Amino acid sequence: MKKSKQFWPFIGSAIAAYAVIQLLISMGILDDFYSNILIFMSINIILAVSLHLIIGITGQFSLGHAGFLAVGAYISAIVTMKLDLPFPVAILLAGIMATLAGLVVGIPSLRLRGDYLAIATLGFAEIIRIIFLNIDYVGGAAGMQVTHMTTWTYAFVCLFVTILVIVNFTNSRHGRACISVRENEIAADAMGINTTYYKVMAFAIGAFFAGVAGALYAHNFYIIQPQNFGFLKSIDILVYVVLGGLGSLSGAVVATVLLTIVSTFLQDYPETRMIIYSLVLIIVMLYRPKGLMGTMEITDYFKLWRSWKGDKQHGK
Amino acid sequence: MEWLQQLINGISLGSIYALIALGYTMVYGIIKLINFAHGEVFMVGSFIGFISISVWGLGFFPALLLSMTACAIFGVLIERIAYKRLRNATRIAALITAIGVSLLIQNGVIYIRGAQPAAYPDVFANTSYNFFGAQISSQAILILSVSVALMLILQFIVHKTKIGKAMRAVSHDAEAAKLMGINVDNIISATFAIGSALAGAAGVIFGVYYTKIDPLMGVIPGVKAFVAAVLGGIGIIPGAMVGGLVLGVVETVVSALGFSLWRDAAAFIILILILIFRPAGIFGKNTREKV
Numbered sequence: 001m002k003k004s005k006q007f008w009p010f011i012g013s014a015i016a017a018y019a020v021i022q023l024l025i026s027m028g029i030l031d032d033f034y035s036n037i038l039i040f041m042s043i044n045i046i047l048a049v050s051l052h053l054i055i056g057i058t059g060q061f062s063l064g065h066a067g068f069l070a071v072g073a074y075i076s077a078i079v080t081m082k083l084d085l086p087f088p089v090a091i092l093l094a095g096i097m098a099t100l101a102g103l104v105v106g107i108p109s110l111r112l113r114g115d116y117l118a119i120a121t122l123g124f125a126e127i128i129r130i131i132f133l134n135i136d137y138v139g140g141a142a143g144m145q146v147t148h149m150t151t152w153t154y155a156f157v158c159l160f161v162t163i164l165v166i167v168n169f170t171n172s173r174h175g176r177a178c179i180s181v182r183e184n185e186i187a188a189d190a191m192g193i194n195t196t197y198y199k200v201m202a203f204a205i206g207a208f209f210a211g212v213a214g215a216l217y218a219h220n221f222y223i224i225q226p227q228n229f230g231f232l233k234s235i236d237i238l239v240y241v242v243l244g245g246l247g248s249l250s251g252a253v254v255a256t257v258l259l260t261i262v263s264t265f266l267q268d269y270p271e272t273r274m275i276i277y278s279l280v281l282i283i284v285m286l287y288r289p290k291g292l293m294g295t296m297e298i299t300d301y302f303k304l305w306r307s308w309k310g311d312k313q314h315g316k
Numbered sequence: 317m318e319w320l321q322q323l324i325n326g327i328s329l330g331s332i333y334a335l336i337a338l339g340y341t342m343v344y345g346i347i348k349l350i351n352f353a354h355g356e357v358f359m360v361g362s363f364i365g366f367i368s369i370s371v372w373g374l375g376f377f378p379a380l381l382l383s384m385t386a387c388a389i390f391g392v393l394i395e396r397i398a399y400k401r402l403r404n405a406t407r408i409a410a411l412i413t414a415i416g417v418s419l420l421i422q423n424g425v426i427y428i429r430g431a432q433p434a435a436y437p438d439v440f441a442n443t444s445y446n447f448f449g450a451q452i453s454s455q456a457i458l459i460l461s462v463s464v465a466l467m468l469i470l471q472f473i474v475h476k477t478k479i480g481k482a483m484r485a486v487s488h489d490a491e492a493a494k495l496m497g498i499n500v501d502n503i504i505s506a507t508f509a510i511g512s513a514l515a516g517a518a519g520v521i522f523g524v525y526y527t528k529i530d531p532l533m534g535v536i537p538g539v540k541a542f543v544a545a546v547l548g549g550i551g552i553i554p555g556a557m558v559g560g561l562v563l564g565v566v567e568t569v570v571s572a573l574g575f576s577l578w579r580d581a582a583a584f585i586i587l588i589l590i591l592i593f594r595p596a597g598i599f600g601k602n603t604r605e606k607v
Contacts, residue, residue, distance in 0.1 A: 061408050108592050114407045115350045119542065120591050123584035130581040231535070235415060242412055271431075274423040281416030286401055289409040 006299060010164075018156050025152055035152055036220075041260045042155035043216045046162045048240035048252040050209035053166050055238075056247040056295075057175065058202035059182030061118045064105065065237045067125030068098045068207040070229035072214020074138055077146045077224060082137075087149045091158065091215040098211025099204045101128065106203035110196060113185075125234060133226040143225030150220040158216060162209045167249065169205065178202050182247070232274075239277050243284055245291030250298040255291075320450040322572045323565060328456045328525065330564020331463035335518035336541035337548070337556035338470060339391075339511025345487040345551030346507045348407070352414035353394055354515055355538015356421035359531060361387040361516025362523045363425070369437050376439040376524065380462070383520045384513040391512025392505045400501070418538075425531040433530035436523040459521050466517055467557055470510070474553060479506055487551065536580065540567075543587040549597025558598065 021038065024030045030038075051065050072094035079090035109120040138144050169175050177198045180188040189195050218224045240259060244251030259277075266273040284291060336358055343351045361383045368379040398417050402410045440458065444451045474480040485493040486503045494500050522537070523529050544563045548555025563583060570582045590597065 055408075061411065108588070112591055112595065115411055116546075116591055116595065118411060119350070119546070120588055122539070123543075123587045127581050127584050127588075130578065134577050235419065238412070238415075246408075271423045271427045274419055275427060278416045278419035278423065282398060282413055282420065285405070285409045285413040285416065286398070289405055 014160055018153075018160075021156075022152060037260070037264055039150055039152060039155045039216070039220055040264075041257060042159040043213050043220065044237075044240065044256045044260050045253050046159055046209055046213040046216070047237045048244070048256045049162055049166050049249060050206040050213070051237050052241050052244075052247075052249055052252045053169070053178075053209075054202055054206040055241055056245075056249075056252070057170055057182060058178040058199055059185075060110065060199055060202065061114065062121040062203070062206075063118045063231070063234050063238070064121030064123075064125030064128075065206075065210055066229045066231070066233035067105070067121075067128040068101055068210035069214040069217065069233065069237075070125075070128055070132060070226070071098045071101045071207075072211030073218035073224050073229070074132055074144070074214075075211070076215035077144050077218045078138065080149065080219070081144070081146060087154065087215075087219065090219075091154070091212055094215035095208040095211040098214065099208040101211075102204045102207025103200065106200045106207075110199045110203065122231065122234070125229075126231070129226050129229050132229075139225075141226060143223050145223055146218050146221070148219060148222060150216045155216055158212050162212065163249070163253075166205070166209070170249070174198065174201065236277070239281060242291055243280055245293035245295065247295035248291065248293040248297055251291060251293030251296070254293070254298075318450075318572075320448060322568050324450060324452055324456060326565035326568030327561060328459050328564070329568060330544075330561035331460055332518050332522050332525070332560075333537065333541050333544045333564050334557045334560025335463055335466065335514050335521070336537060337544040337560045338467070338553065339515045340542050341545040341548070341550055341553060341556040342483075342507050342511045344545070346483065346490075346504055347399070347403070349399060349402075349410050350414060350542065351399075351508075351511075352411070352538070353398075353417040353421060354511070355534035355541070356418050357387050357391055357394075357512045357534075358515040358519045358522070358537060359425070359529075359534030360390060360421065361512075361519030362529045362533065363434075363519075364516065365520035365523055366434055366436055366529060369439060376458075376520075379439075380517055380520050383516040385516075387516025387519070388509040388513040391508040391515075394512075395505055395508040418534075422531055422534070429531070431531055433528050436527045436529060438527075439524055455525055459525055462517070462521060466514060470514070470553065473510065479503070483507055540583045543583050546587060546597055547590050549600030552597070552599045555597055555599040 021030065025035050047065065047069065051062070054060050054062050054065075075097040076087075076090035076094035079085050079093050080087060105121065105124045109117055109124065112120055132138055133141055170178075177188070177193045178201075180191065180193055181195050181198055185195055240256040241252050243259065244253070244255035259280075262276065263273050266276070336354065339354050339357070340351060343349060343354070364386045365379045365383040368374045368382050369376070374382065394417060398413055399410065402413055440454055443454050445454070445457075446452075472480075474483060482493070482498045482503045483506065485496065485498055486500055490500055493503075518537075519529075522533075540563060541560065544559035545556045546559070547563060548557070548559030563586065566586065567579050567582055570576075571579050575582075594600075
């Protein structure tokens with residue numbers, strides 16, 4: 001496969017980036033504030049990339065990503081706080097339970113399309129939130145105390161695995177089937193692609209990584225409360241994907257990094273932050289509905305640039 | 317007679333949902349857009365009513381009319397500025413824009429006046445009437461009569477006037493309507509104006525009945541009104557009324573049975589069941605998909 005050429009450089013640069021940041025953290029150059037931003041950024045990237053698989057690749061408009069995040073957060077908190085199991089087990093179980101939630105949500109609602117699917121997923125996410133609100137075992141509305149366990153290493157490993165799996169999935173036969181569902185579902189059906197199967201699969205994988213992000217999220221913030229996982233959280237994640245470009249993984253990552261930095265600086269002014277977010281949504285949709293990068297990836301730009309330079313050398 | 321009491325409460329709540337749902341259903345029927353900002357128009361209408369009653373000292377009916385007019389203008393502005401360019405865009409792009417507009421209005425209001433709630437002034441002496449053992453407040457009667465009157469006016473506009481005929485034509489087939497000499501853009505604006513006016517009226521009524529309003533009050537009633545519209549069959553005007561009333565009664569019954577924390581979940585469970593088993597809604601007809 002031609003994409004495999006990118007595989008080893010990707011792993012190499014990822015390990016290098018990890019090592020540099022870990023070194024800076026252990027030397028104390030990056031203090032708690034900055035390492036926290038980095039962890040938060042990684043969590044957001046995991047969320048954005050997992051939603052990108054559902055919206056950008058498979059074209060299923062889901063407004064319920066915060067629901068899977070909530071499942072992951074609560075399950076992992078139960079595993080570490082109530083059952084006293086180690087954190088990696090919690091991350092894995094959070095992912096698995098979120099996948100189950102994704103299947104429960106996905107199988108009935110994926111019969112719907114477009115705006116109906118959006119509203120149904122929104123409804124499911126709200127139901128999940130209300131269920132946690134009503135279970136006293138996890139603290140109800142007051143929330144649940146969680147010890148801080150998320151470190152840069154955990155966040156990075158999860159981020160790395162997420163991106164690796166989703167990139168490989170997208171470039172595989174299954175990924176291409178998902179893209180064909182996005183482009184034209186009826187045509188894909190006619191070509192013999194089991195569209196429901198691929199939609200549910202994308203939903204389940206997206207939910208798994210949202211659950212993983214939930215585990216990291218819960219163990220980074222000391223307390224989790226049902227109101228953290230409302231409709232606005234889903235919109236937060238949606239903005240990352242829409243701004244980056246529906247269908248572009250690197251676009252989603254770049255947009256997440258930018259917006260996380262912006263929202264960190266606007267932490268004390270939540271209204272201003274939401275006004276900026278909403279303006280971003282409106283303006284991007286009105287003037288550049290494809291998002292910043294459309295369906296292009298950063299590597300595509302390199303290729304374009306290279307072929308343009310090559311053309312010039314040959315005097316074309 | 318506690319059940320009769322709950323039924324009356326449910327119908328009062330349901331008529332508010334119905335008024336909001338009418339705007340959703342009319343807009344969806346005509347341009348196939350879920351206008352997420354509709355709940356925010358309801359909120360703005362409520363605040364305009366609040367200001368005109370408590371600051372300018374107007375009575376209930378002048379405040380209601382003022383709020384309806386202002387909301388009609390507001391709705392048309394939203395349509396002209398944000399949605400008009402998106403007529404030919406994908407459904408997802410339109411939906412995302414609508415979510416953006418909704419967040420912008422919410423946070424704009426919070427930015428201007430802060431997030432603290434406001435207490436609606438009393439506009440009516442609250443007398444209760446005894447009706448077969450159930451207490452009916454004068455406010456409940458008022459809400460019901462105003463809602464019913466507005467719905468009758470709407471039915472009249474849609475079925476008996478020229479603009480209503482044009483609206484039905486556009487929602488049936490916009491291209492053909494254009495060929496018949498109907499100005500589609502103006503009709504779409506008129507639809508937004510009427511729907512937003514109804515939402516403004518619902519806002520004032522909500523304020524009078526529940527006495528507490530805040531900038532985020534539009535979110536939950538907005539989504540529930542959408543559920544009501546889907547329940548009745550989206551795009552169908554009587555469907556929105558029936559859907560709103562059914563939803564209001566169901567919610568009140570769920571609360572009365574002692575599951576008040578699950579009240580919001582009930583609406584969403586209804587939504588998902590209806591979408592799965594009868595996506596066209598109570599009054600809708602199934603349409604076959606064509607390639």
